[in-house]
Amino acid sequence: MNLSDKGHDCVEWLGTSYCRMLSSEDTGGTMSIVDSVGPPDSGPPCHVHRDANETFVMLSGEAEFWMAGETVVKQAGQSIFVPRGIEHTFRVIGDKPSRHLVILTPGGFEGFFYEMASRSLRIPEDMEAVTEAAQRYHLEFTGPPLAAMQ
Template identity: 60%
Template sequence: MKDLRTDAEAIEWLGVRYKTILSSAQTNGAMSIVDSWSPAGSGPPRHIHANEDETFVMLSGTCKVWIAGKETNVGPGESIFIPRGTDHTFKVIGDEPSRHLVILTPGGFEGFFADMADGQFRIPEDMPAVEESAKRHHLTFTGPPLE
């Protein structure tokens, strides 16, 4: 696998690098797979995907994953499934970054990452623009990132 930090096809938002390796267009909307490189300490605010199931396949690093009030640490070689409609978030813990595949079924949410990279929106300063894209991608923010 290419190093996402130097891959010209990868996009970046808030220090996280994303590369769609299987788009919803390639699967007639059935799914998408995004390769993600996240620096230590990073993680999104708590949120819910209304339409997509989400699976993380951990390649390197460790993430603390919070799903509906339950925390689990997942590391290389492990996977975790987050059903659609479930409140969740994660944070990269330890000193090393995390590289993980994000499998979304059905596909289409990869467009949110593209919107964020295109606009280079900041949280919380640019939340109206982030929320506008989130709404189009059936994403609802429900709380802060993990401490």
């Protein structure tokens, strides 16, 4: 399903699509919801959100989550809550993409995906610019992607 065909604000960054279902502006900054589809083996470097809680609601596929030293696999119908200030990352596993909702409280971080896509920044090639932008969204990178941690 292509959500941009349904009027949602969608971008693609590093092979993952991000569609704003509910923006920070829609909620007075209280929260945002992003529908994300990532290909197998995709996932961000290890990081910490300094000002936002992050909840993943798995809609399809599987992902391995690493949070504060613990690893867990989540699949369709399951979710995981990552409190602000907790180091974490994830990786899509298996041979199918993973579709999941990313719920951020408060909202605002969703702008990071849109900025990265609009600037066509890459990881690791453009990591200095990615890190500089991340600071504006209260995000701190703390290590490599999950695949490199294993």
